[in-house]
Amino acid sequence: MISFENIDQPSWKYDLLMAYLRMAHNIVYYRKFRVDNPENIPAKGTPTLVIANHQNGMMDAMAILHTLYRQDRRQPVFIARGDIFKKDAVAKALRFLKILPVFRTRDGGRSDIEKDLAIFNQAAEILQKGRSLVIFPEAGHQQGHYMSTFKKGFSRIAFTAEETNDYKLNLQILPLNIHYSNYFEAREDLTVTCGKPFTFEEFFDMYKETPNPAYLALNAKSRARVKEMTPDIDIPEYYKEIDELTRIMREPVLEHKGVDAKVLSNQKKADMETIAAVRKLRDEQPERFSALMDNMRQYLELLKQTGLNSWAVNRKVSGFKMVVHLLCSILLLPIFLFGYLNNLLPSWLAKHFAHKIKDPMMHSTFQYSIGTAFTFPIWYIILLVVASLLCHHFWMGLLYIILSAITGVIAADLKKAYRKLGLLFKAGRIRKSADYRKLSELDNLIVGEMEGLMF
Numbered sequence: 001m002i003s004f005e006n007i008d009q010p011s012w013k014y015d016l017l018m019a020y021l022r023m024a025h026n027i028v029y030y031r032k033f034r035v036d037n038p039e040n041i042p043a044k045g046t047p048t049l050v051i052a053n054h055q056n057g058m059m060d061a062m063a064i065l066h067t068l069y070r071q072d073r074r075q076p077v078f079i080a081r082g083d084i085f086k087k088d089a090v091a092k093a094l095r096f097l098k099i100l101p102v103f104r105t106r107d108g109g110r111s112d113i114e115k116d117l118a119i120f121n122q123a124a125e126i127l128q129k130g131r132s133l134v135i136f137p138e139a140g141h142q143q144g145h146y147m148s149t150f151k152k153g154f155s156r157i158a159f160t161a162e163e164t165n166d167y168k169l170n171l172q173i174l175p176l177n178i179h180y181s182n183y184f185e186a187r188e189d190l191t192v193t194c195g196k197p198f199t200f201e202e203f204f205d206m207y208k209e210t211p212n213p214a215y216l217a218l219n220a221k222s223r224a225r226v227k228e229m230t231p232d233i234d235i236p237e238y239y240k241e242i243d244e245l246t247r248i249m250r251e252p253v254l255e256h257k258g259v260d261a262k263v264l265s266n267q268k269k270a271d272m273e274t275i276a277a278v279r280k281l282r283d284e285q286p287e288r289f290s291a292l293m294d295n296m297r298q299y300l301e302l303l304k305q306t307g308l309n310s311w312a313v314n315r316k317v318s319g320f321k322m323v324v325h326l327l328c329s330i331l332l333l334p335i336f337l338f339g340y341l342n343n344l345l346p347s348w349l350a351k352h353f354a355h356k357i358k359d360p361m362m363h364s365t366f367q368y369s370i371g372t373a374f375t376f377p378i379w380y381i382i383l384l385v386v387a388s389l390l391c392h393h394f395w396m397g398l399l400y401i402i403l404s405a406i407t408g409v410i411a412a413d414l415k416k417a418y419r420k421l422g423l424l425f426k427a428g429r430i431r432k433s434a435d436y437r438k439l440s441e442l443d444n445l446i447v448g449e450m451e452g453l454m455f
Contacts (some may be wrong), residue, residue, distance in 0.1 A: 044074055055361065155214070176193065188418065295449075307426065380404070
C-alpha cells in the first residue's frame with residue numbers, strides 16, 4: 001500500500017518536473033493559456049480549497065496546477081477518484097504528483113470507502129498548514145458544456161477542516177471555471193477564470209446540529225459560484241442543438257458587443273449569453289423554443305450532409321483575400337511538410353493510444369501525457385542521434401531537433417488553417433446546391449431569430 005503521508009511537502013523534484021511540464025502544457029500543447037482574474041487567488045500560505053467544473057479528464061487538473069504554480073510556484077494537493085489508484089505503479093506516479101484518492105460507492109468495497117475518513121482528516125491537516133487543496137465537486141468529468149450536481153465529499157472536507165480547527169481556520173473556497181476552445185485537439189486555447197474566494201461560516205451552526213443539510217447548503221452555494229462563470233447547457237434533451245447554436249451566435253454576439261472575437265474568454269461569455277437567451281425562451285415561449293430547436297435539428301443534419309461546419313456557412317470572403325490565403329498556404333507548405341513529417345510518428349502514436357480509451361473526454365489527457373512523457377522525448381533523442389551521426393556534428397543534430405520541434409508546432413497551426421481554407425473552397429463549390437441553399441436560409445433564419453431575442 002502506497003503511503004500518502006507528507007504529500008503536501010514541497011519537493012525540488014516536483015519543481016524540476018514543472019519546468020518541463022509548463023513548457024509542454026502552456027506553450028506547446030495549448031496555443032494560448034490564459035488566466036483571468038488571478039488577483040482572486042488567495043495569497044500563498046492561506047488555507048484554500050479550490051473547486052472547479054470538470055469536463056476534460058486530467059487536463060482540468062493540469063489547468064489548475066499551472067494556474068496556481070505560475071502565480072507563486074505553489075504545489076497544490078489534488079483529490080481524485082480512488083479507482084485510478086488500484087495499480088501500485090500508477091499510485092506511485094499519482095502520489096508524486098500530489099494526488100490523494102477518495103473512493104466513491106461505485107469505485108470500491110466498503111473497506112475502500114472507510115479509508116475516506118482518514119483521507120478527509122489528512123485533507124483537513126493539509127489545509128490547516130496553509131496549503132492549497134484542489135477537488136472537483138462533481139466527482140467525475142462531464143461529456144460537454146454542462147454541470148452535474150456537487151457531491152458531499154467536497155463539503156465534508158471543508159467542514160472537517162473547520163471543525164478540527166474550532167471553526168477558526170477561515171478556510172477560503174476558490175471557485176474556478178476551466179474552458180477550452182476544443183476538448184480533443186492540441187494547439188487550441190484554454191482559459192481559467194478565477195472567481196472571488198468565499199467562506200461559509202453561515203452554515204457552521206447548521207453543521208453542528210445536523211451535518212447533512214449543511215453539506216447540501218454549501219454544495220448549493222459553491223455550485224452557484226462556479227455556474228456563474230460556466231457555460232452550462234442545462235437542457236440535456238437539446239444539448240447538441242444548443243451547443244451548435246452557441247457556435248453560430250458567437251461572432252454576431254461579439255460583433256454586437258464590440259469586443260475581440262479571438263479571445264476565448266469573450267467567446268465563453270457570448271456562449272453564456274446565448275444559453276441564457278435560449279433558457280428564457282424555453283420558459284416563456286415554449287412553442288417558439290420548439291420551432292427554434294426544430295430548425296437547429298435540420299441545420300445539424302445539413303451540416304452533416306454537406307461536410308461543412310457553421311463557421312463556413314455564409315462566410316463572406318473576397319476573391320482577393322482567398323488568393324492571398326492560397327498564396328500564403330503555398331509559400332508555407334515547405335515549413336508545414338518539414339514540421340509535419342518530422343513529428344508524424346510520435347504524434348500518430350500518442351493519438352493511436354489515446355483513442356484506445358473508450359471515454360472520449362480522456363483522449364486529450366492520454367494524448368498529452370503519452371506525447372509529453374514518452375513519444376516526443378524519445379523521438380527527439382532518436383532524431384538527435386541519427387542527425388548527429390549523419391552530419392558528423394552534435395550541434396547539427398541539436399539544430400535539427402530544435403527546428404523539428406519549432407516547425408512541428410507551426411505545422412499543427414498551419415494544419416488548422418489549411419482545414420479552414422478547404423472548408424471555404426468547399427462552401428464555394430457547393431454554393432448553388434439545394435442543400436447549401438437550405439443551410440444558408442436556415443443560418444440566416446436562426447441568427448435573425450436569436451438577434452431578435454438578444455439584442
